[in-house]
Amino acid sequence: MTEVTILDGGMSRELQRLGARLRQPEWSALALIESPDIVRNAHTAFIDAGADVVTTNSYALVPFHIGEERFRREGAELIALSGRLAREAAEAAGRRILVAGSLPPIFGSYEPELFRQDDVQDYLLSLIHISEPTRQAEIS
Numbered sequence: 001m002t003e004v005t006i007l008d009g010g011m012s013r014e015l016q017r018l019g020a021r022l023r024q025p026e027w028s029a030l031a032l033i034e035s036p037d038i039v040r041n042a043h044t045a046f047i048d049a050g051a052d053v054v055t056t057n058s059y060a061l062v063p064f065h066i067g068e069e070r071f072r073r074e075g076a077e078l079i080a081l082s083g084r085l086a087r088e089a090a091e092a093a094g095r096r097i098l099v100a101g102s103l104p105p106i107f108g109s110y111e112p113e114l115f116r117q118d119d120v121q122d123y124l125l126s127l128i129h130i131s132e133p134t135r136q137a138e139i140s
Contacts (some may be wrong), residue, residue, distance in 0.1 A: 007100075008046035008054045015042050015057075025067075029060035032078055036085055043089035054090060054097060056082040059104040060124065064114070078129060085120055103127055 012028045020031035020038045031039050043054045061078050063071040083099065090097035105116040106123045 004064070006050050006052045008043070008051040009049075010036055011042060011055065011057050011059065014045060015039065018042055019043070025065050027060045027065055028057055029066050029078065031043040032057050032061070032085075036081060039082070039086045040089050043086050044092070047089060047093045052079050052097060053100050056086045057104050058102045058127070061127075062104050062106050064105075064107055076127070081139045101128075 012022060013029045014040060015028060016022060018038050020035050020042075021028055022028060023119075026033070033086055039057045042057070046054055057078075058079050059080065060066065061071070061075060066075070083101065086099045090099050101122065104127075105111075106120055107116060
C-alpha cells in the first residue's frame, strides 16, 4: 500500500474560523501577535482533522506585512514563536506530526514590481536561519 502524507490547510481561513482578528497589512501575523493560542488551536484542529504535517504561521512575517521596523525589531522572536506553537501542537498529538516552515514571498504576494533582487537573499537566509529547530530552541 502506498503511504499518503496529509498536509494541513489554509491557515488564515482556520484562524478566522476560530475567531482570530485578521486585517491588512499584518494579516495572519496579527493572530500570532495578538492571539497565539488561536494559532496553536488552528494547528491542533488540522491535526485532529488528520493532517500529518502542520505549517508554521510565518507567511506574513515579512516587512511587506509587518513593516521593516517591526521585522527588524521583532521578526526573529515572531518566527521562533510560529515554530514553537506548531511544535507544541505536534508534540501534543499523540502521533508523529511533522512541522514544515513557511518561506513567504518576501516582498508581497502578487506584487512582482516590489521584488528587490539585491535584498531577497538576506531576508530568506534570515528566515531560514531563525526557523531552524536548534535556533528556535536557543530563542525560546
